[in-house]
Amino acid sequence: MIRSVPRAWLVLDIVGSVLGLLITLPVSLMMSSGSTSMWLQPEWLALGATAIVGTAMWGAAAIARLSPAIALGAAWAAAILQMACGFSPALYDAAIFVVLFATSAWGSRRVLWWGGGSVVGGGVIAGVYIALQQLGALSGQGIASTVRSVSVTAALAITSIVFALVIAWGAGLLWRVIAHGRQTREAQLQAEAAAAEEAERVRIARDMHDIVAHSLAVVIAQADGARYAAKAQPELAEEAMVTIAQTARAALSDVRMLLTQLRHRQGDGPQPTLADLESLFTHVRQAGVEPRVTVDPMPPGEPPAGIQLAVYRILQEALTNALRHGEGDVDVHLAWLPDRVEIRVRNRIAAEKAGAGGGHGLVGMRERAQLAGGMLTAGAEGAWFIVHAVLPIGASAARP
Known part of the structure; x- marks a missing residue:
């Protein structure tokens, strides 16, 4: 029911709704002055009810991003109160567009379809309500003419209102699709980055193994030979120690080169070629x-x-x-x-x-x-x- 919304966006929504109320409510009161309600008397009572309805509408808009479901319920309650008081559509009803946008943009899947149903249901109810308000002006006409006029008014009102509400709800749906695409792209980029990091770890492990394992195998073989030849054939032991030193230096140089590549990330640097195979075979021969x-x-x-x-x-x-x-x-x-x-x-x-x-x-x-x-x-x-x-x-x- 309640979404996690950054404080800056929440403040922006509240400030925007307050400004919307301050702009639309006075205009609505001036336009309806003297005929605010068909049955609320005295006039100050009708004006007070109008202020309550307008505040409720924009209050729903203020929390639309935070809780689209609650905002939709509050907007419906305000609309029902408006019709119960006999008020004609007013400028403060523009807050309904904000609420419908929020239901399709940030609401759950269920709230999304509640908003879609409200577009159709609300448009039909509002259109019929507007047509029924015209009955008083048509009292002098015949029944057939009155029914025809009310039907035409209702059809035009329903079509216009539903079309306007669909635009607001559809804009929110488009926003939802764009946001979902952005999230999917971010997830894809994160997955690609994780895959690249894993591939880099595998490459490092493979290079370290290739460099170190071979050199250590040669060193171990030479060390074993030197241990057995130390007393009987000192010259062979000395040759083995020289091979161990050469192999260890070569391995150290290779490890340093690999670490330099990892630190600076400036390309692969020099790599072994076919010309280095003879040196590889020589190391193996020296290992026996x-x-x-x-x-x-x-x-x-x-x-x-x-x-x-x-x-x-x-x-x-x-x-x-x-x-x-x-x-x-x-x-x-x-x-x-x-x-x-x-x-x-x-x-x-x-x-x-x-x-x-x-x-x-x-x-x-x-x-x-x-x-x-x-x-x-x-x-x-x-x-x-x-x-x-x-x-x-x-x-x-x-x-x-």
């Missing part, structure tokens, strides 16, 4: 795993940057999984076809880690492939774990 790489056929020209980044990240994660969960060397095959590139990475599954995996890495690889417009499958086939990806090249390839 030999990647047996075959490229057939070779790339036809310069592949798109987004495809190069996707190929690098997928290979990086696949080799990281091989370091963490596999044993022995890794087979890496790249096929650069005219319309696509196919990636296939195969490694043996370590018996003691057969149930491991299935974390963020596989999800990240699939997301990389999907963002590039392709697809990726990963899973065990007997004693082997195979990663297979197909990424489109050319017009079908997605932007990085």
Whole structure:
């Protein structure tokens, strides 16, 4: 029944209604002076009743935004009192247009249709009431002529009043549609912003995983080797420590670059390309795993940057999984076809880690492939774990 309305709007409605009352009531009193009512006597009593009716009308307009239902009820009560007193339509009845506008603009669905019913019902009642007021002036005519005159007057009055009320109610309905469209648009923008934020969080998580997980896998493998070689082969332990330091520095540099992108939001910045694959394979070799790489056929020209980044990240994660969960060397095959590139990475599954995996890495690889417009499958086939990806090249390839 009572809506939450900002104080500024409520004050504006009250002030506007007071001004409407101060303008319309004196004019209505002057226009009806001497014939204010058909049966209220003396005149001062009729003038007082007129003031009450006008105040009630504009009082309903004052609370129309706050409670359209109560305002509609108050307007009906004032209209009934006006007809009960025998008052003719007056200028203060303009407040009814404000109330009808409010019922369709801010009222509930039920109040909306109550307002629509009031347009038709109120227009018919007002038109008939106006026609009946003409009976006194037609008393000298015959019955047939009187009925004809009253019917014509009623029809014209009903048509005019209903048309005017429909305009006010329809304007409120239009306002309602516009407001609903604005709310829908705001909700859509909020949903798009939330989706963009979620996509950004996923991208950050994927990039952090790609950068950190691979480097940590290399560091762990080198640290384990250095621990076993520390006494028997100190030179191998020293090489492992050098590799650990180099890998950690490279990871730190990549993390700093990622954090710079997040802080300044000035684009993606430099990203790994096919030229960086040899460095990736070198890190894997230093960790004790030999990647047996075959490229057939070779790339036809310069592949798109987004495809190069996707190929690098997928290979990086696949080799990281091989370091963490596999044993022995890794087979890496790249096929650069005219319309696509196919990636296939195969490694043996370590018996003691057969149930491991299935974390963020596989999800990240699939997301990389999907963002590039392709697809990726990963899973065990007997004693082997195979990663297979197909990424489109050319017009079908997605932007990085």
